Amino acid sequence: MEYISLGRTGMQVSRLCLGAMMFGQRTNEADAHEMIDYALAQGVNFIDTANTYGEWGEGKGRSEEILGNALRKNGKRHDVILATKFRWPVGEGPNDSGVSRHHLMQQVEKSLRRLQTDYIDLYQIHAPIRSVPIDETLRGLDDLIRQGKVRYIGTSNFAAWMIVEGLWTSERLHLNRFVSEQPPYSMANRLAERELFPMAQAHEIAILSWSPLWGGQLTGKYRREQPPPPDARVNFSPLANIWESNRSEGFYELIDLLTTIAAEKGRTIAQVVLAWTISQPGVTSAIIGPRTLAQLQENLGAIGMTIHDEDRRRIDAIVPPGAAVAKLPGQ
Ligand SMILES: NC(=O)c1ccc[n+]([C@@H]2O[C@H](COP(=O)([O-])OP(=O)(O)OC[C@H]3O[C@@H](n4cnc5c(N)ncnc54)[C@H](OP(=O)(O)O)[C@@H]3O)[C@@H](O)[C@H]2O)c1
Numbered sequence: 001m002e003y004i005s006l007g008r009t010g011m012q013v014s015r016l017c018l019g020a021m022m023f024g025q026r027t028n029e030a031d032a033h034e035m036i037d038y039a040l041a042q043g044v045n046f047i048d049t050a051n052t053y054g055e056w057g058e059g060k061g062r063s064e065e066i067l068g069n070a071l072r073k074n075g076k077r078h079d080v081i082l083a084t085k086f087r088w089p090v091g092e093g094p095n096d097s098g099v100s101r102h103h104l105m106q107q108v109e110k111s112l113r114r115l116q117t118d119y120i121d122l123y124q125i126h127a128p129i130r131s132v133p134i135d136e137t138l139r140g141l142d143d144l145i146r147q148g149k150v151r152y153i154g155t156s157n158f159a160a161w162m163i164v165e166g167l168w169t170s171e172r173l174h175l176n177r178f179v180s181e182q183p184p185y186s187m188a189n190r191l192a193e194r195e196l197f198p199m200a201q202a203h204e205i206a207i208l209s210w211s212p213l214w215g216g217q218l219t220g221k222y223r224r225e226q227p228p229p230p231d232a233r234v235n236f237s238p239l240a241n242i243w244e245s246n247r248s249e250g251f252y253e254l255i256d257l258l259t260t261i262a263a264e265k266g267r268t269i270a271q272v273v274l275a276w277t278i279s280q281p282g283v284t285s286a287i288i289g290p291r292t293l294a295q296l297q298e299n300l301g302a303i304g305m306t307i308h309d310e311d312r313r314r315i316d317a318i319v320p321p322g323a324a325v326a327k328l329p330g331q
Contacts, residue, residue: 001016007200011081014046015285017048032066039300051114069116082122101140130162145176156181180205181205182207182209185209188217189214191322207282208285208286213299216234220268254318254319261311270302271302272302
């Protein structure tokens with residue numbers, strides 16, 4: 001495994017972070033435990049979850065519960081950098097979502113209980129809410145750090161300016177600052193390279209790329225005029241149609257190129273994509289979201305692979321820096 005500092009902190013995290021979004025959803029608890037143990041044995045020390053991951057609806061929080069159970073069973077809690085998030089709805093009430101002091105204080109206790117730990121290494125705002133002044137959230141998060149419940153704080157899905165606004169606020173009010181941002185970023189969608197990455201490099205903010213395989217679309221199982229396999233995420237995700245309509249012709253050209261590069265290297269498409277992702281300047285870790293142990297094993301094989309300049313040039317010719325061949329709604 002390769003490790004890197006989490007932004008300007010002294011803490012070392014693995015270049016591949018295990019995303020736990022499938023745990024409790026399409027991956028059952030026993031399989032998740034096996035995957036967690038395997039990942040840790042391979043040197044992964046970074047795990048990402050959220051208070052809303054798990055089964056839909058009432059099952060929200062299952063991912064944290066499963067992680068808590070696994071880390072109690074294997075006794076590895078203190079070897080792991082555990083990241084979770086708050087912000088999306090956990091109930092129907094007016095305060096059951098958001099970034100208020102009220103909500104985050106409530107949610108941190110619930111996450112700590114489910115994770116069976118007394119501290120969260122990285123507590124992240126899952127997405128911004130512009131109507132709430134950033135100083136309210138930052139003061140709450142700073143209190144949690146001072147109480148020892150949280151060690152570092154970060155953002156997700158923030159625009160570059162919002163993070164800089166947070167940094168100014170921390171400096172002005174002498175509060176702990178954000179150390180990381182978790183954006184959607186993959187070879188098929190490089191929009192974060194335009195403003196977010198330069199900002200992150202200038203301010204030493206760690207970039208944790210989510211959906212580096214674009215939810216499985218960059219593995220070779222989504223091809224021109226061919227239905228993906230029945231167990232593919234697209235057949236289970238409420239976003240299925242959106243995915244389909246947001247893939248351009250360039251996406252399929254990219255898959256053709258990746259098929260060639262993977263064959264040249266004797267590796268898989270997923271491995272080439274992940275190796276490229278973590279070698280992109282500014283990227284700290286890629287958060288992989290395997291559903292099965294076999295996928296995890298394959299994906300960890302990206303570590304140590306070299307992406308040559310010539311590979312980069314061919315990839316850039318199809319998806320230039322800052323461009324996208326598959327977009328998210330609203331992008
Ligand atoms: N902050 C945010 O807003 C946000 C949003 C999304 C995700 N995340 C984080 O990012 C993590 C990763 O997201 P993600 O799950 O979308 O990442 P991903 O790694 O891009 O996609 C994972 C999915 O791709 C398929 N897959 C993975 N490896 C494969 C392989 N080797 N061969 C074939 N198919 C493979 C599997 O789906 P199927 O087999 O079912 O097709 C798997 O569940 C999440 O766990 C979460 O921690 C954060």
